[in-house]
Amino acid sequence: MTSRCRRQAPLVAAACACLVIGCGGAQRARGASPATATTSLSARRFVVPLMVVGSTPSIAAFVRVMIHGRPYLFRLDTGAGHTVIDPAVARTLGLRASGRPYRSYPFGCAAITRPIAISDWSLSGIPLPPSSIGSQHGLIVGVVAGGGPVVGLLGSDVLSRLGQVSLDFAQHQLVVGGPVPHGREVVMRVHHPNGKTYETIAVSLDGQPGTLVLDTGASSTLLTASLANRAHLRHVNRPIEARGAVGCRVRVQPIAIDNWSTSGVSLPPLTAFATNATLLGRTIRPLDGILGSDVLSEFDTVTLDFRSGRLILGARD
Numbered sequence: 001m002t003s004r005c006r007r008q009a010p011l012v013a014a015a016c017a018c019l020v021i022g023c024g025g026a027q028r029a030r031g032a033s034p035a036t037a038t039t040s041l042s043a044r045r046f047v048v049p050l051m052v053v054g055s056t057p058s059i060a061a062f063v064r065v066m067i068h069g070r071p072y073l074f075r076l077d078t079g080a081g082h083t084v085i086d087p088a089v090a091r092t093l094g095l096r097a098s099g100r101p102y103r104s105y106p107f108g109c110a111a112i113t114r115p116i117a118i119s120d121w122s123l124s125g126i127p128l129p130p131s132s133i134g135s136q137h138g139l140i141v142g143v144v145a146g147g148g149p150v151v152g153l154l155g156s157d158v159l160s161r162l163g164q165v166s167l168d169f170a171q172h173q174l175v176v177g178g179p180v181p182h183g184r185e186v187v188m189r190v191h192h193p194n195g196k197t198y199e200t201i202a203v204s205l206d207g208q209p210g211t212l213v214l215d216t217g218a219s220s221t222l223l224t225a226s227l228a229n230r231a232h233l234r235h236v237n238r239p240i241e242a243r244g245a246v247g248c249r250v251r252v253q254p255i256a257i258d259n260w261s262t263s264g265v266s267l268p269p270l271t272a273f274a275t276n277a278t279l280l281g282r283t284i285r286p287l288d289g290i291l292g293s294d295v296l297s298e299f300d301t302v303t304l305d306f307r308s309g310r311l312i313l314g315a316r317d
Helices: 087-093 158-160 226-232
Strands: 026-030 038-041 045-049 051-055 058-067 068-074 102-104 109-117 121-123 126-128 130-136 143-145 148-154 165-168 173-176 185-186 189-191 198-205 208-214 222-224 240-243 249-257 258-264 270-275 290-291 304-305 310-313
Touching: 051 208, 087 130, 087 208, 109 270, 126 158, 126 226, 130 158, 158 165, 185 198, 222 226, 226 249
Parallel strands: 026 143, 068 148, 208 290, 222 270
Antiparallel strands: 038 045, 045 173, 051 058, 058 068, 058 121, 102 109, 109 130, 121 126, 165 173, 165 304, 185 310, 189 198, 198 208, 198 258, 222 290, 240 249, 249 270, 304 310
C-alpha cells in the first residue's frame, strides 16, 4: 500500500445532485460493456456493469436501467434519497403522477419534484419493484460518450430495497447480493425521512465528531462550515462557486483534511470543501456533511449492507 498525497478536488456535488464537473458535457466512459448481469442462483449474486467516468478524485459511476424495454443511463447516487428522472423522458414513457409535487433542498438549492409511478423496470436483468420516483426539472446530468444521455439519478430509495450493494470502481462492477466482501466494518445508519432513504456514518476529524451522508453522486466531499471550524481545518486557496444538479450556485471554501477516520478506519487525506449552505433541507439532524466519491473510490470495494446497517470498506488502493 502506498500513501497518497492530498489531492485538489474539483467543484462539489450535492447530495441528491452531481457536479457540473464529472456530469456535464460529453466524457469518455471506462468499463462501458453492454448491460448484462451474471448471477449465481445459489448465492443470488448479480453483477451489474458500471460505466465509470473520470478517475480519483473526480469520478462518477453510471448504470443502465431498462424501463418499458428501453435502456437508459442513470447516475448511481446513494446521496439521492429519492430516485429522479428527467421529465421529458417520463413523458415519453407515459409515466403518470402518483402524488402531489413537493419541494426539496439539495445543497442549498430549491427544486420542485413531482412523484410519478414506475413499473416494468429493471437493473441489468434484476427486476426492480414498482415504485414512486421523482420527476425533476433542471437536472444537470450530462452525457457519457458511447453510452448515450444520462436521464436521472438512481438513489438509495431503490438501492436499499436490493438489500446489499457493493461498488467496485476499479473492476467497473456493482454487485448485488452474494457474500459480503472482506473489509473493515463501519456502523451505517439508515434514515427514512419523508419517504426518502439516506445513509450516514460517524467520522472523527482531529477528535471532532461529525455525521456525514454517504454520497456516490458527489464528486467531492463537503463539510459544514461549523464542523470545519470546530476541527480547525486549514483553508486552501480562495472560496469558489460550485453548482448543484438543479443549477443553483453556492459559495464553498476549499479545506485540507489530514487526520480523520470512521469507526477506527483511516480515511485518505484530501482537499474537501466547506459551506454555510443548508444540506438536505435539514431532513437529517445532526448532519455535518457529505462523504463523496473522492473518498469512497479510494477503497477497492465499498459495500452498503442495508439489512444489517453496516458499511464495509475494502483495502485502500
